[in-house]
Amino acid sequence: MAGLAVNVDHVATLREARKAVYPDPVSAALLAELGGADGIVVHLREDRRHIQDRDLQILRNVVQTKLILEMAQTPEMIKTAIDIKPDLVTLVPEKRQELTTEGGLDIISNAKDLSESVKKIQESNIPVSIFIDPDLMQIEIAKKIGANMVEIHTGSFCDAKSDINKQENFDKIVKAIKFANSLKLFVNAGHGICYKTIKAFKGLHEIKEFSIGHSIIARSVLVGITQAVKEMVELIREL
Ligand code: PXP
Secondary structure, three states: OOEEEEEOHHHHHHHHHOOOOOOOHHHHHHHHHHOOOOEEEEEOOOOOOOOOHHHHHHHHHHOOOOEEEEEOOOHHHHHHHHHHOOOEEEEOOOOOOOOOOOOOOOOHHHHHHHHHHHHHHHOOOOOEEEEEOOOHHHHHHHHHOOOOEEEEEOHHHHOOOOHHHHHHHHHHHHHHHHHHHHOOOEEEEEOOOOOOHHHHHOOOOOEEEEEEOHHHHHHHHHHOHHHHHHHHHHHHHOO
């Protein structure tokens, strides 16, 4: 059965909307673990728009499952990763203006720098995943530069407006997942997955873990985070 890593960034988004001390993403992470999360994800952004350095420090001490740090490939973030030692680093592209991570990392045009960053992080015994679009060439280069894992961007399917578009994009995602698995890369999947779209992944046992944030945090406002996580875990169990 695939695992579920819960991204708690948007608990911090709510806190930062008022520059308050609550709600605390640390409390949310612990309650998500109670609901059955297999890991906690946070994206420490350069502009610190949601997760703060303080959150990451405390999460490292209290998360009992595993802590996954999403980050851009910058000297500052690489230093933070090496200091904090998360259980996994996921490298993502980052633009200041974007609402959320918009696309996968372009490994092809950035292979040399990325390869050095991956090595540097791995030297501290931290495995590295790279968030990429469902593109076979990108996956091949991810393998070549020594990534342990890829996270396939599922947004093109989850956010598609028409059925035809949904199907086309889903087919690409399936191909990418199977190809990455054939190269012996671990495969995660994430972005835009909700309580409805998760059902499409039935039978895709190559996926090691789903990384889900917005839909779970949104539901948690209404039903509580432990319950929201439990409901997603049950859906993943049926895949
Ligand atoms: N995976 C990655 C690499 C992401 O950047 C995000 C968004 O922070 C997610 C998964 C989760 O996406 P969503 O919040 O749409 O579930």
